[in-house]
Amino acid sequence: MRARFVPSIVKHRRAVGVAAGVALALTAVSYDSRRVDAPSTPAPAAGAAPAAAARAAAPEFAPTVDAALLVTPEAQAHFAREHFQSRARAFFAQAAALDAAAREHEARALAADIDVYEQRRMLSAGEAMTLRIGLVDATAATPAERADGVAAIVARYESDGQQREARWLAQQASDSAFQRYKTRESAIVAEVMAMAQIPDGLSRDDYLRRRLEAERVAAMQ
Known part of the structure; x- marks a missing residue:
């Protein structure tokens, strides 16, 4: 089943492009912005703290918003999420122009952010999978590497789904x-x-x- 499923995903993505799925997944992060705190990794530059993103974005809102509100955890979480979206969109748009080392470094940082958003249920499994596949598309050096990367991601999410179903069935049985x-x-x-x-x-x-x-x-x- 998996051997048939993975090529079908690749063909579909080649037909409509990964960009649309990535955009939808990033929109989900924004839509769920009030549900939980943002991860600690999004930042204005690789390795910086989310508070820096909040401080960078805060002046834009200063004329109409009480300055005290801009430093609340909720506000900083919002600014961090906005910065993550901006970084991700910029990466997918410019990945081909980056050198291999810079491309790999930024892809790893984004993957770490996706991990946190997914763990906190700000991204569904399908949305996170789409973003991860986008990262593979952006960083794979050869078609074979791309196919192997996509297959590994799909296998991971299939396994996770089966485990969740098994836990649900066990819970219902008791x-x-x-x-x-x-x-x-x-x-x-x-x-x-x-x-x-x-x-x-x-x-x-x-x-x-x-x-x-x-x-x-x-x-x-």
Whole structure:
């Protein structure tokens, strides 16, 4: 399955470009800006602290915003996220013009930021994967290296997804309320599907949905 999946990703990306997916992923970081603190690595230059990004951006807002608000953790987190987005967009746009060492250095710094945003759930798995693939596209020296890098990223996220699913199933298996619901679910479906007339003028699907919802509520009590 994986052998078929990876080439299909590569073909799709070649057709529509990685840039659109990268832009969407970066937009997600901005959209979720109030959810959690920003990672510590985004900065005006490689290795600097996010507070520097906040200080650099703060004067732009000074005429209309209380200066005290500009140094709050929330404000500095916002400025750091904005700077991360700016750095990432600039890197993807200019990577081909950088020398190999500079390109690799900036790609590693961005990858570290992606790690933190993903851990803090500011990027979904799909968004983080898209950004990581963009980094591979920008830094791979040969088509073979690019294909191997993409395959490794896809394999990693497939494995992570399988592990999350396994943990969810294990959790549900130990949930007594969920097990009570599952015990009744099949019986309710069979009962509704066998009914000649459906009450209250509902469609069969709507009535089944109502019954199952009521059973879920009852099982949780």
